[in-house]
Amino acid sequence: MFRIGTTSYILPADILPNVEYLAPQVDDVELVLFETDEYGSNLPDATLCDRLNEIAAAHGLTYTVHLPLDLRLGDGGEETHISLIKARRVIEATRPLQPFAYTLHLDGRTLPAGSNGWEKAALTRWQEDSRRALEIVCGWLDEPARLCVENLERWDPEAFAPLVEALPIGRTIDIGHLWLQEADPLVHLARWVDRARVIHLHGIATRDHASLAHVPAAQLDPVIAFLADRFTGVLTLEVFNQADLASSRAALVASLARIGLGGLDCGSVLPPRFGLRQRAAALGWGLRAG
Numbered sequence: 001m002f003r004i005g006t007t008s009y010i011l012p013a014d015i016l017p018n019v020e021y022l023a024p025q026v027d028d029v030e031l032v033l034f035e036t037d038e039y040g041s042n043l044p045d046a047t048l049c050d051r052l053n054e055i056a057a058a059h060g061l062t063y064t065v066h067l068p069l070d071l072r073l074g075d076g077g078e079e080t081h082i083s084l085i086k087a088r089r090v091i092e093a094t095r096p097l098q099p100f101a102y103t104l105h106l107d108g109r110t111l112p113a114g115s116n117g118w119e120k121a122a123l124t125r126w127q128e129d130s131r132r133a134l135e136i137v138c139g140w141l142d143e144p145a146r147l148c149v150e151n152l153e154r155w156d157p158e159a160f161a162p163l164v165e166a167l168p169i170g171r172t173i174d175i176g177h178l179w180l181q182e183a184d185p186l187v188h189l190a191r192w193v194d195r196a197r198v199i200h201l202h203g204i205a206t207r208d209h210a211s212l213a214h215v216p217a218a219q220l221d222p223v224i225a226f227l228a229d230r231f232t233g234v235l236t237l238e239v240f241n242q243a244d245l246a247s248s249r250a251a252l253v254a255s256l257a258r259i260g261l262g263g264l265d266c267g268s269v270l271p272p273r274f275g276l277r278q279r280a281a282a283l284g285w286g287l288r289a290g
Contacts, residue, residue: 002199002227002235003027004252005064009240015042019052023059028100028234030064033090043089049096062100064198064234065090070107071137073129079136083107091140100234101148101197102141103172106130108155123159131163138169148172148197153180153208157188164195174200175223176208176238179215185223193230200238202248211244212237212251217258224255 005028008018019029035041044052055061067090069083091102111126138144149164150172151157164171171192177200178185189196201223203214212220227235237248 002231002233003062004249005030005062005234005236006245006248007236007238007240008032010242010245012241015044016048016051019055019061023055023061027060028062028064028236030066030103030236030238031094031097031099032066033094034068035086035089043093044097045093046096049094052097056097062234063094063097064101064103064236065094065097065099067091067102067104070105070109071130071133072107072110073133077129077132079132081133084133084136087137088140091137099146101146101170101172102137103148103150103198104137105150105152106133106160108152108159111155111159126159127163130160131167134163134167134169138167144168145170146197150174150200151177151188153177164192170198171196172198172200174238176200176202176204179204179219180208186226189223189226189230193226196231197233199227199231199233199235201235201252202238203251209238209240209244211239212248215251217255220251220255221259224252225259225261228256228259228261 005026006022007030008015008022009032011018011021015031022029031044033043035043052063056063067083067087069086071083071087072081073079073084074081087104107130108126111123134147134149137147141147145168148170149160151174163169173185173189173192173196175185178188201212202208203210203212205211205214237245237252239245239248
């Protein structure tokens with residue numbers, strides 16, 4: 001059974017207050033990191049990493065990290081593109097945390113499409129450049145499988161499929177992005193779940209990354225049933241405020257109850273005797289242990 005996570009921007013505050021707030025409630029925190037001229041940087045220093053590791057040890061918590069920029073080489077194939085520079089800074093800054101996964105987007109903006117789909121030469125060039133960018137980042141990691149390519153709603157994940165198949169890397173599967181594309185997430189999951197370390201789950205309303213409460217039960221329940229049966233990584237409720245987190249976890253608990261999995265071991269950091277219903281109660285999710 002999967003472990004449950006959310007983002008480090010549930011409170012409108014820095015990383016540490018968010019992790020302190022979330023640690024009793026979830027199994028993993030996705031660290032939302034940035035480094036900009038306008039807003040500065042929230043990359044953790046050694047002191048903050050020490051404190052985050054203390055919290056992780058006390059609560060059985062893990063961290064996932066989202067790399068800040070869509071990954072690519074330079075226009076001339078340079079290996080010094082800013083996306084690579086910032087990816088390395090993030091990896092080095094978070095290395096002491098031993099993240100469960102590093103999620104990244106590939107930059108698909110240069111994928112031109114002809115009348116019959118992708119232009120073959122352009123697609124081949126994009127795949128070659130993207131593969132090289134991934135190989136560079138893999139070289140900075142002790143375990144390349146922790147590097148996870150995420151699908152975006154703006155372009156077909158088939159473009160990067162051969163790269164994931166060829167390299168020793170993993171996947172982050174964003175279910176919300178598949179819903180936005182009106183694609184069947186079960187088809188995508190069936191193909192990639194064995195390579196996935198992280199699943200992003202969120203609803204669609206007037207904006208992306210809304211509460212799961214916006215997802216009809218008929219759409220949500222088959223996904224949760226599949227994940228409960230096949231997925232043992234981190235299921236991240238990828239929302240960004242307290243109200244959306246509360247309603248999303250309520251929607252998740254309700255879905256689990258509807259598909260009859262309240263008594264199964266959730267594979268979380270609590271002892272095996274804790275079933276899913278007990279785990280929800282221990283995390284304060286509103287279900288009684290039974």
